[in-house]
Amino acid sequence: MELIDVTSAADPRLDDFRALTDTALRAVSEPAGGLYIAESAKVIERAVRAGHRPRSVMVQRRWVDGIRSLLSEHDVPVYVVPDEVAEAVTGFAVHRGALASMHRPPLHSVADVVAGASLVLILEGIGDHTNIGAAFRAAAGLGADAVLVSPRCADPLYRRSVRVSMGTVFQVPWTRITDWDAAVADLRAADIRLAALALRDDAVSLDAYAKNRPERVALMMGSEGEGLSADALASADAIVTIPMTGGVDSLNVAAAAAVALWAMKP
Template sequence: MRITRITDLDHPALADYRRLTDVALRRVTEPEGGLYIAESSKVIERALRAGHVPRSVLMTDRWLADIEPLVADLEGEIFIGDAALLETLTGYHLHRGALAAMHRPALPELADVLAGARRVVVLEDIVDHTNVGAIFRAVAGLGADAVLVTPRCADPLYRRSVRVSMGTVLQVPWTRLPDWPEGGELLRAAGFEVAALALSDDAVPLDAYAADPPERVALLLGTEGDGLSRAALRSSDVVVTIPMLHGVDSLNVAAASAVALWALRVPAATVEGR
């Protein structure tokens, strides 16, 4: 990569980094433009390790020694500028030091993601990027195999999702799932029981369900506030709930995912021997 020191914001390649705080704009342009933004040297390193290719990198001087060895053999451009100029460009202070405009990899086929998997998480229409990133981190840390997202779910490769996940969205297999009822039919055809995490009079307590879980479970999580849609609940095989105390009816969806994944975890020895 060649190094370019910027003193103004006229370079055409800098358009990738403009108006990063406008969520609605990024949600449209990132998927269609085939790019996502990786933030921080750790996330950039994970993206490169996953085989993702940067178009360019943007940073202040102090991060050059960390980033340049990671991308030295790749094509593209490293843009270096002072902190005030980069803040004007991006709309916020680059306290994590570096951004990379990464080419978005093609999503894998659903069958390939599900092959050999025993625990997958399905995100229905979760629109908060922070929650999406936190769920990916729980999936990676607690040993689930993949994440599936419905058509209206927030983009896992949005900058905030990647950052909150600590880059695990770049290592956890994921792809899009068709809407209901097709999505549920595809999961059952692949051998999964669809377990909806929701409040219901006939819900099975999580500890009871986890005592004798099916071999393959697709854990279905709903959007903040409204929870799972009626179509999603109709497409599920069982409703599971986390018993709560002190008048609290539910947890934040990311926290709930971690609790459920811990309860339904596959023994480590089984995972390592798979």
Template sequence: MRIEKVADADDARLGDYRNLTDVALRRVLEPAGGLYIAESAKVIERALRAGHVPRSVLVQDKWVDDIAAILGERDVPVYVTDSATAEQITGYAVHRGALAAMHRPELPDPAEVLRGARTVVILEDIVDHTNVGAAFRAAAGLGADAVLVTERCADPLYRRSVRVSMGTVFQVPWTRLPAWPAARRLLDEAGVHVAALALADGATDLHVFAADRPERVALLLGSEGDGLSRAALRAADSVVTIPMAGGVDSLNVAAASSVALWALAHPPR
């Protein structure tokens, strides 16, 4: 690594780290520039273990030794600054000490991601990066083999998604799906049963579905406000609902993914 001290928040070398609170700007800059931002030493380490390549690291003075241990012999510029300057650069207090501008890996073909996967999570048009990150963390922790996201779903490699996932976006194979019904054809070719989590007349209770789950199944979850699209519901092989109490009709989408994955992994006997 190459340590370069930085004292000026306007330093031209730091363009990748500016205005990170502006979601619209980052959506344009990161995919177009082939970059994403990894935040905290733990997340950076998990990204490197997954084979992702850093372009640079921005770190506060007291975290330099931790980053040095993670980067090893990699020839990467490490911009070292104080906490006040880091906040001026990014637009927020960098409590976790380090940020890395990472090159985005090329997304794999959906057929490759599905190959051999027994339990899959499909996220349709979820716009909240926190929910995306939480769903990935649930997928990693509760045994999903893959995550598929639709074209309009929030970016799993956006800084907030990565942070909330605790870096598990690097652990679970994932890619983007084409629009329905092309996505349905891919799932058919892979022999995957699509179970939509939704409120609908005649829906199957989750515990009943889990007791006799298909060998290969994809849990299909929809956006926070409107739920699943009509096209997604038409593409589903079955509709599954989580029984609720207390007058509550549904759970947050990330919570629903956790409950459904746990149920599939622990079917009633």
């Protein structure tokens, strides 16, 4: 690790961290260059422990000691900047002290990720990074063995997703589905049954389904606006709904994922 003082926001060595506002990156599914941003010492620590490789770090001086303890054995430049430089570069107040530019690990195949899994969460078409992060946190905390995300899902490694997940995107094995039919074939080959969470007249209630849950099951969750696609619903072995009261027909997708995962726990 090499500590380097940087006093100008225009310094090109800080380009990895430049203009990271949600507006600038929200529409980007996979940031260019195969990188993602880990924000805060805790998230950086979890990423490094998961085997992810840092490319560079920008840190405010008062947070240097914490970063030194995390990255002392890594060959990585650590740019030490004043608070005003950090804010000018990123476009927001960096309250957590440190940002790391991390190399993205290669994604594994669906078959590899679900091998041996008994409980899988599938997220389809969910564009909100906060919901993605919250769903990953639920998956980690409630015992999901793997998460699959569709091509139109927001990026689990986007900095807001990572932050909301509290770094659990580094704990739960996951990958991105590239072809739905191929993914379903891989799930079938692993003897995983598909349960679609949806509002339909023929849906079985979650508690009833959980009482006789398959030994291996994947819970499919769609976006709050459109719900699951026709292809996802057609591939389901069961349509499941969470019984609601108070005139409310559904929960936020991350909350629904948490409820469904909890119900599926052995």
